[in-house]
Amino acid sequence: MARHIAHRVMISLPVLLGVLLIGFLLLQVVPTDPATIVAGPTATKAEIEAIRRDLGLDEPLWLQFIRYLGRVLQLDLGRSMISNRPVSEEIALTFWPTVELMLACLVWAVPLGIALGTLAARRRGTLVDRAIMALSVMGVSVPVFWVGLLLIQHVGGAGLLPFQGRAGPIWTGAGFLSIVLPAITLGAVFVGPVARMTRTSLLETLSADYVRTARAKGASDWRVTVKHALRNAMIPVVTLVGLQIGFLLGGSIVTETMFAWPGVGRMAVGAITSSDFPLAQGAILVLAVGFMVVNLAVDVLYAYLDPRIARS
């Protein structure tokens, strides 16, 4: 198990380095020389040179990159060029709303997807199955922003639910109401893939020997499906749900931007369009590292659920 984890970490390292390199590059394309800003408008050339040396800006790029890695490890990501607050502080503010939105989406979309997938597998080949699978392919084809626009137009526009910003933490009444529409938007594109994975996985387990044994034993149809087949079918579903986190991340960036949800994704988009390079660097770094950590966790969970994986 430990070897398996170490192996996965090793594989992720080059990508992590690539992400950090992009973050470093972003700070290099800042159009103004940081030294001239620090020195102020009245500084002489010699003073600017001294500050450049002081900040380490005259060193070769690879050395600056290593220093950058050191700073990132200390969570020092620089300052936003617009608000002048530390980037790490900005990220700390936006991190929880993003996690909240993702959880609010998963909490209804995954159970619904599993239920629909189970129903489709049980009624394989019938109209119900076809309808659910048609819904699922529509779900993966619809642009997230269209779902959001329709909800804003019909539900938000009618004044039924708020659709701008986050009124507070999810456990407060106003906060809960403000997360409903974003969570429905993001979840709507997630139900389809989950339903489809559940259906495929369940169909495979339903034809397994132990399911036949359970039937022969006289267990009821419903009991066989839920207690015997579905439990085993869940192993790939859990992993695949985890691996779809990247898909969810993409959706959440769009959803946050549409609903003015104060999360990391919206901050990243805002920082890029307003050329706030340090903030963009921090946001992209957090999104990428967050994604990699979740991926690693899912991988380990998979190996724990299905020990055959770790050995292969």
Next chain:
Amino acid sequence: MTDATLSLQSEADRRAIAAIRRKNAVWRRILRDPAAAAAALFLIVIFTAAVLAPWIAPFDPYTNNMRLRFCPPLAERCPGYLLGADNQGRDMLSRIMYGLQATLGLGVIAVAAGGGLGALIGLSAAYFKRLDTPLMRLIDVLLSFPSILFGLAIAAVLGTGLFSLGIALSVAAVPSIARIARGAAQSVMQQEYMEAGRAVGLGDGALIWRYLARNCWPTILIYMTLQLGQAILLGASLSFLGLGAQPPTAELGSMASDGRKFLQIAPWVSTLPCAAIFLVVLAFNLLGDALRDALDPKLRQ
């Protein structure tokens, strides 16, 4: 096939073999599914409309007419404006046709470039056994990486615009095509003619190009086509976020985003481009499903 074996077959045999080949061709099996056939037909119509947009679009997509501002579809106020007009009185139908041209065109170019690179990586991984593990491990990680993050990072480094968008879409297309190409190439590598080619003394380049690539390209091309749906969805999303095409460019994602401001008074301005994206991506996904069924007989039971 050598001339010696060919001469052993009669003309009739050869025709029969060709007929069987045609009947079992993957695309033919795909089109047996009515939904996939309808999707293919729809895509042909859409692509034709997009390519011919400059000739068949009823109006110029950038000419505004303030008197027709927010004219709803099929209204008497604006005869000839079948899908209505937007906030500047521009014809929606023409803008959608040009928008399809931009969205689809970008997708095709990006998938061709990224897929080409991916195919090269996949073929090399299958041919040079030593490169296989490192290359495919990298591809696996890239594959799991959310493609929208490539878009964000590239837009951040190169600035927003169509060029960065194209690069982002190309990068996103590389890993899945690389995997498919490797799979296809590995089965070709088992064939005896590869061994024969090497025995004759052909170099690596000739073997890869003449034997490997030529036998793999139909599979790779089919997957590249299906990848277009994903590329279009990603491109539209990035443009919607303001990281790709910028207004007033007629591009579906940025049109949808632009129309958001008038959602309550003129919903069609953003809804119609969204519907266009949805239908195109849906058609590609239906084709993809049919392909999976055609290639995996287990699912056909």
